[in-house]
Amino acid sequence: MACFDVFNGDADGICSLVQLRLAAPAESTLITGxxxxxxxxxxxxxxxxxxxxxxxxSMQKNAAELHRVLDTGASVSYFDHHQSGDIPNHPALSAHIDLSPTTCTALIVDQFLKQRFHLWAMTAAFGDNLTEVAEALAKQAGLIEKDTLALQQLGIALNYNGYGSSLEDLFYHPADLYRQCVAFTTPLDFIHERSDIFNRLNDGYHQDMSAAQQAPLIYQSDSVAVVVLPQEAWARRRWCFWQ
Ligand SMILES: [Mn+2]
Incomplete structure (x- = not known):
């Protein structure tokens, strides 16, 4: 029996898989981008x-491939909060889909695991821009402000790492980032023990922001601004972030 873990290369995808594999460790083929x-x-x-x-x-965007995989006789667990389209009624599919605007995949996984790795879920919620939701969860969990802020920074930085036109543009390959994260039961331990990774992600994000702010502005009106970006990795990351 082989395991395949297919996940979005952003904070939500990574933190979702971290929770599931902390709960049920397994050797798996990682598929991301x-x-x-x-x-x-x-x-x-x-x-x-x-x-x-x-x-x-999105299940809708992967519908044909989902049917193909189910037809092979594999079983599929699907967690997501994007457009699902019709969810196939197949005995080998277990679908955990919630399209509510106040949830994300890592929060769906969090519920499934009865909040076992709750801080990883909060990190993803910050990364998916569900700031109010994440702050409320952090408050409920009794987190001190400094730790809440650290989760927010990590969520934003993990999320930003996913932007780029190809994997070569990213600070870290999302599969590598997942492997580093899953070594820690909580994101606070990860931040503490792997400050090298945390700082590279966080500094990289801020450096890109300031580089973009200094890019030459060639046109500006009330509604439009045009900047020229160089053909460099940081510019492709910013460009994909803006899209
Ligand atoms: Mn998401």
């Missing part, structure tokens, strides 16, 4: 009895 690459199920070459977990990519 830049944040905008959600066409991921096509890379799964499963056979009968295999187990496929899919996180934070």
């Amino acid at each position: 830049v944040k905008r690459d959600i066409d991921l199920l096509k890379h799964v070459e499963a056979t009968v009895g295999d187990v496929v977990t899919v996180l934070d990519i």
